Amino acid sequence: MRITELFEKGEFVVTAEVGPPKGVEIDHLIKDAHEFLKTRVHALNVTDNQSSVMRTGSLATCKVLKDEGLLPIFQITCRDRNRIALQSDVLSAALLGIENLLLLTGDYTTLGDHPQAKPVFDLDSVSLIHAVKCLEQGFDLAGNAVDGKPPKFAKGAVVSPCSDSVDVQLAKMEAKVKAGCEYFQTQGVFEPDKFMEFMEKAKQFGVPVQLGLIIPKNVGMCRYMNGNVAGVHVPDDMIEELKADKEKTKAGDTGVEICARLIKECKDYCQGIHIMSLGWENRIPEILDMAGIAPVAK
Amino acid sequence: MLITQLKSKEIIESLAEGKIVIINCHGCKEVYFAEHEADELQKELSASKEITKIITTDYICNPDNLKLQLKKHMDVINAADTILVFSCGVGIQTVADQFQEKRVYSCCDTYQLPGFQGVTALNVDCGQCGECYLNGTGGICPITACSKSLINGQCGGAKNGMCEVDKDMECGWERIYRKLEKMNKLDNMKYDAPKVRNFGISKEK
């Protein structure tokens, strides 16, 4: 199933994210997905060598999750593959019955664990969306016909609502919509006001947006994100909140509460949520319960 | 060696708005410049467009030299709406940088021929992509000013206006956006078909 069908039905679409490990043992990932996510999220993003750190592939992991009865979203970045490999992987996804894509430019190579690697960036997020759209219309990017019935995907992308250059981000968002993007997931949001202001401007594009959430695990993580992670800013009062009850924060409960509160505050302004739990998948059901988001109908 | 090839007459015509000043750079031996063709085209243009001055000079890639060369023409330049530059990518960027709010447009594509390359140890750089994008980007080269050489806009990695790859480098797309804002040309970011590089003709791979 394509998640665009859910948006069309007016569902409040809930997704989470899993990262394949460096290595091929993914039993743990599958167990967590069954235990904590299967009944609570509509679909699961599978990251593509996230943060430029080499791991098992997104497409193969998507296929395993699909065979387990979950709905995967295949994340594809332009960092490691040129247009030939990208289009080939998109067709491979169709062959494996993977119908949901999240199309990204990707982090730069030097940020990861193979800083010596050659950065590709033959295409970018916008031209990759365009390439997928071409394939859906029966042609590749060079204009050659693709044999047989063309594939059909839900084409998604990302945007940073709390970026310090939100106007530049909105311009890029518009380019993505024009290229054929059908839904957006956002970078982690900690400032509801900024998010609402952003949504006010993004409304004109008429494309569903899922609020991105990162569970704030502790003060150090928040400080790190403020200094280093683009588009993410944890306000001071939230950092104070995490500081206030050390035991509670240590147990993860403060972060869970903050996340649930952000959902409640923003939910009327967006069409779904996307939770980046970074290893805390087990806390997702609690967050959703607290925020009043019911289990998904299967 | 660099080769500059004229953009098509249609493209150049579409860029020529209002009062126009043309700057030709016949500077260095390392750049082949289509002098004759440029001359013909400029003659044709003057039939339908208001060209107030044609300046032919050299080494406009050197900002100090450029200032010096243009000094005596500043009145007509200030009164112009558009500056059309016939030079390599570095020259065009140097002019665009000098006139922040003016519409400075590139009339050439710069690409590379194997062999000796021009020496331009300057703060702007041209990757000789062969399909100059400067007209859509406020005269700031997306190939060399953006770490990922993106041509469809900013990635998600900029923080406080700085690039994710190098925290001491301003994000090229942040600069492009701000420059277009100053030129009142943000519409340049709105186009229907996404841009796709042609690496078949580009030097920078």
Ligand code: SF4
């Ligand atoms: S866009 Fe940049 S690399 Fe390409 S020709 Fe123009 S200045 Fe040179």
Ligand code: SF4
């Ligand atoms: S942060 Fe800016 S300059 Fe750096 S890669 Fe992204 S768009 Fe390019």
